[in-house]
Amino acid sequence: MTLAPDTPPPPGDSAPIFGTHLFDGCAAAKGYALNAMCFSFNEAANREAFLADEDAYCQRYGLNSEQLDAVRARNVLAMIEAGGNIYYLAKLAGIFGLNVQDVGAQQTGMSVDEFKAMLLAQGRKAGED
Amino acid sequence: MTLAPDTPPPPGDSAPIFGTHLFDGCAAAKGYALNAMCFSFNEAANREAFLADEDAYCQRYGLNSEQLDAVRARNVLAMIEAGGNIYYLAKLAGIFGLNVQDVGAQQTGMSVDEFKAMLLAQGRKAGED
Amino acid sequence: MAQIIGGYFTSHVPAIGGAIVRGDQEEPYWKPFFDGFPPVREWLEAERPDVAVCFYNDHGLNFFLDKMPTFAVGAAHEYRNEDEGWGLPLFKSFAGHPDLSWHIIEQLVGDEFDVTTCQSMLVDHALSIPFELAYPEAQEWPLKLVPIAINTVQYPLPSAKRCLALGRAVHRALVSWQGAEKIVVIGTGGLSHQLDGERAGFVNPDYDRFCMDSLAANPEAICVDSTKEIVRKSGSQGVEILNWIAARGALGAAPARETHRNYHIPISNTAAATMLLETT
Amino acid sequence: MAQIIGGYFTSHVPAIGGAIVRGDQEEPYWKPFFDGFPPVREWLEAERPDVAVCFYNDHGLNFFLDKMPTFAVGAAHEYRNEDEGWGLPLFKSFAGHPDLSWHIIEQLVGDEFDVTTCQSMLVDHALSIPFELAYPEAQEWPLKLVPIAINTVQYPLPSAKRCLALGRAVHRALVSWQGAEKIVVIGTGGLSHQLDGERAGFVNPDYDRFCMDSLAANPEAICVDSTKEIVRKSGSQGVEILNWIAARGALGAAPARETHRNYHIPISNTAAATMLLETT
Numbered sequence: 007m008t009l010a011p012d013t014p015p016p017p018g019d020s021a022p023i024f025g026t027h028l029f030d031g032c033a034a035a036k037g038y039a040l041n042a043m044c045f046s047f048n049e050a051a052n053r054e055a056f057l058a059d060e061d062a063y064c065q066r067y068g069l070n071s072e073q074l075d076a077v078r079a080r081n082v083l084a085m086i087e088a089g090g091n092i093y094y095l096a097k098l099a100g101i102f103g104l105n106v107q108d109v110g111a112q113q114t115g116m117s118v119d120e121f122k123a124m125l126l127a128q129g130r131k132a133g134e135d
Numbered sequence: 136m137t138l139a140p141d142t143p144p145p146p147g148d149s150a151p152i153f154g155t156h157l158f159d160g161c162a163a164a165k166g167y168a169l170n171a172m173c174f175s176f177n178e179a180a181n182r183e184a185f186l187a188d189e190d191a192y193c194q195r196y197g198l199n200s201e202q203l204d205a206v207r208a209r210n211v212l213a214m215i216e217a218g219g220n221i222y223y224l225a226k227l228a229g230i231f232g233l234n235v236q237d238v239g240a241q242q243t244g245m246s247v248d249e250f251k252a253m254l255l256a257q258g259r260k261a262g263e264d
Numbered sequence: 265m266a267q268i269i270g271g272y273f274t275s276h277v278p279a280i281g282g283a284i285v286r287g288d289q290e291e292p293y294w295k296p297f298f299d300g301f302p303p304v305r306e307w308l309e310a311e312r313p314d315v316a317v318c319f320y321n322d323h324g325l326n327f328f329l330d331k332m333p334t335f336a337v338g339a340a341h342e343y344r345n346e347d348e349g350w351g352l353p354l355f356k357s358f359a360g361h362p363d364l365s366w367h368i369i370e371q372l373v374g375d376e377f378d379v380t381t382c383q384s385m386l387v388d389h390a391l392s393i394p395f396e397l398a399y400p401e402a403q404e405w406p407l408k409l410v411p412i413a414i415n416t417v418q419y420p421l422p423s424a425k426r427c428l429a430l431g432r433a434v435h436r437a438l439v440s441w442q443g444a445e446k447i448v449v450i451g452t453g454g455l456s457h458q459l460d461g462e463r464a465g466f467v468n469p470d471y472d473r474f475c476m477d478s479l480a481a482n483p484e485a486i487c488v489d490s491t492k493e494i495v496r497k498s499g500s501q502g503v504e505i506l507n508w509i510a511a512r513g514a515l516g517a518a519p520a521r522e523t524h525r526n527y528h529i530p531i532s533n534t535a536a537a538t539m540l541l542e543t544t
Numbered sequence: 545m546a547q548i549i550g551g552y553f554t555s556h557v558p559a560i561g562g563a564i565v566r567g568d569q570e571e572p573y574w575k576p577f578f579d580g581f582p583p584v585r586e587w588l589e590a591e592r593p594d595v596a597v598c599f600y601n602d603h604g605l606n607f608f609l610d611k612m613p614t615f616a617v618g619a620a621h622e623y624r625n626e627d628e629g630w631g632l633p634l635f636k637s638f639a640g641h642p643d644l645s646w647h648i649i650e651q652l653v654g655d656e657f658d659v660t661t662c663q664s665m666l667v668d669h670a671l672s673i674p675f676e677l678a679y680p681e682a683q684e685w686p687l688k689l690v691p692i693a694i695n696t697v698q699y700p701l702p703s704a705k706r707c708l709a710l711g712r713a714v715h716r717a718l719v720s721w722q723g724a725e726k727i728v729v730i731g732t733g734g735l736s737h738q739l740d741g742e743r744a745g746f747v748n749p750d751y752d753r754f755c756m757d758s759l760a761a762n763p764e765a766i767c768v769d770s771t772k773e774i775v776r777k778s779g780s781q782g783v784e785i786l787n788w789i790a791a792r793g794a795l796g797a798a799p800a801r802e803t804h805r806n807y808h809i810p811i812s813n814t815a816a817a818t819m820l821l822e823t824t
């Protein structure tokens with residue numbers, strides 16, 4: 007995978023950004039139920055209720071089938087595609103014991119070690135400049 | 136009582152407005168507990184809890200003694216002096232069966248009939264113009 | 265292309281809701297107010313707008329002092345009314361128009377309005393009553409809603425000038441909206457009244473007339489005063505004229521045509537007014 | 545008269561909280577980041593500010609999509625941290641400075657910033673970690689807090705230009721504040737990083753260096769880009785540079801003096817930076 011093929015950006019805001027999903031109104035409208043569920047995970051009791059019966063908890067928040075599948079598969083890119091916002095999804099990932107580096111690895115198709123090594127390599131490269 | 140001695144207002148915003156209490160930050164900081172309690176009265180169960188044990192309900196919201204006294208006395212001007220905001224106080228007044236005309240009468244020292252008559256008189260006067 | 269057909273402006277006194285439920289429209293106390301509505305209804309029946317953009321102020325149903333926005337724009341699929349605590353009837357829910365909401369929000373933030381976006385939002389009597397008055401027979405509302413709430417609770421309030429500018433930015437959004445909808449703009453609240461303090465019961469017909477006379481052709485005239493000066497002239501709740509000013513802005517900067525006006529004192533503590541402005 | 549002593553700017557990566565709790569400051573992975581703080585601490589020990597005005601972004605602790613403000617200003621007596629859901633340590637509470645908060649709010653609304661006022665407000669790691677880093681020995685915080693939250697969650701985000709203008713309006717408020725306090729400004733977040741999407745792990749040292757080089761003397765240079773362009777250059781969470789820009793604005797339009805800088809890749813997924821700017 008090529009990280010950030012940062013060719014000079016075309017002028018104007020219309021050009022998409024590689025591998026980047028801006029959480030705009032369209033995404034927000036699609037993802038409200040999923041994000042509302044994730045927001046509830048600020049409370050420990052809700053995290054426990056989710057762990058005790060994941061499907062029932064998802065149903066209570068009215069997740070659609072795309073969101074249900076993404077949650078069942080622990081697939082972060084699919085959650086984002088279904089309207090999830092990373093700030094809220096991180097709380098769900100936390101329940102699964104995943105930190106932002108685990109999540110980064112999953113989304114980029116790397117192992118966690120590869121993902122960490124990629125970041126360290128960027129640090130070394132920046133230091134060489 | 137003279138209503139609205141509407142002499143030409145002096146320039147600038149510093150001049151006070153007769154009988155008018157702007158709900159600014161100072162009032163808001165003072166009145167937060169009282170207003171929070173009144174906001175809770177959007178829910179019927181909370182209105183019932185207040186009616187069942189008024190003092191206990193006020194304590195739960197941490198009203199200070201000035202606010203407690205004002206609520207016990209059903210004294211709207213004292214509630215405003217204690218930082219209450221009319222939009223929230225109206226919900227408390229509603230529990231006591233008071234509408235905005237009852238509240239207006241109390242604050243102006245009129246009977247409710249006098250207060251209503253005063254408004255009708257203003258309507259007649261405006262119609263004569 | 266969307267079409268902005270014009271706007272109506274009306275007081276939203278809670279007692280109106282009670283009068284509607286009781287069927288008091290023909291009672292001598294209420295008739296002079298309700299008589300202001302047939303021309304609005306006829307216009308709406310002829311025009312049949314698909315969406316309403318409604319400027320109002322929340323009275324402590326959806327917003328509390330923990331998060332009090334200067335300007336809040338609804339972007340929900342549905343807007344429900346709920347118990348406000350004083351025995352008001354429960355009003356019907358509204359279907360939202362999230363796509364148009366987001367289009368407006370993009371314009372507003374792009375134009376440096378620092379709005380709060382609300383993807384879940386309860387609407388109170390100040391929003392519902394103007395629809396009850398305009399569509400008395402409706403089983404469900406025949407149009408979708410974009411609600412925009414202006415802070416009239418916690419000082420400092422936005423200036424009238426800022427509210428007019430907000431409305432004009434909404435107008436730019438409506439003009440560039442690619443949908444085919446007919447859009448009606450609504451401003452609710454006022455006119456002069458005061459509920460709290462020793463000046464409770466204050467009304468000011470001269471100032472109200474000035475506002476009504478200025479609205480169609482010269483709304484800037486109302487925006488000369490500071491918010492505090494408006495309170496001085498209009499009463500502490502008379503400041504709800506800010507909603508009218510923003511709604512007027514949403515009709516655009518060109519003069520509008522005043523096609524109807526009704527003014528009556530009192531409804532409850534309020535100098536009540538209804539106006540209809542059509543775009544030219 | 546109040547005195548604005550300057551500001552510090554730092555990343556707020558959640559993992560820093562874990563490293564502090566574990567005492568990992570001297571571990572090889574963490575040391576290059578924590579080594580950026582002694583100069584900040586020495587400066588704060590010498591200056592002993594009484595109040596912090598802190599620009600940050602909430603990560604879903606205090607704000608949800610039902611009421612998402614572009615700009616929110618705290619006006620509470622106390623700000624608590626609470627469980628954010630990922631096992632972060634609970635951070636200490638802050639005493640507020642409501643009088644200064646309201647003074648700032650009056651200035652902002654008067655200057656046509658449409659802020660949301662928050663008289664009850666939880667603060668998350670993005671606010672707490674910069675204090676943990678600057679006051680590692682504190683049993684309780686030795687200064688009061690005015691928190692200002694900038695929306696980096698829900699698009700459209702405010703532009704960098706708007707954030708700089710917000711900060712400059714805060715600066716005007718601080719200059720006119722009649723208290724005798726010493727005030728420190730804090731900007732938190734960034735620098736380049738991206739948590740979500742196929743580009744997760746993206747950092748951009750060239751852009752970060754441009755931002756750091758511009759901050760003291762020419763913050764306008766960072767404000768030329770649209771928010772989306774900043775995301776392109778900086779990553780989807782790199783957009784937290786908006787907090788830095790607003791904080792820089794609060795130091796005033798005059799050039800500031802950069803007295804310290806630290807930059808290190810990576811902390812977690814982030815290009816982490818710490819800067820100290822003193823007013824001249």
Ligand SMILES: [Fe+3]
Nearest residue numbers: 276390453504
């Ligand atoms: Fe009202």
Ligand SMILES: [Fe+3]
Nearest residue numbers: 556670733784
């Ligand atoms: Fe962050």
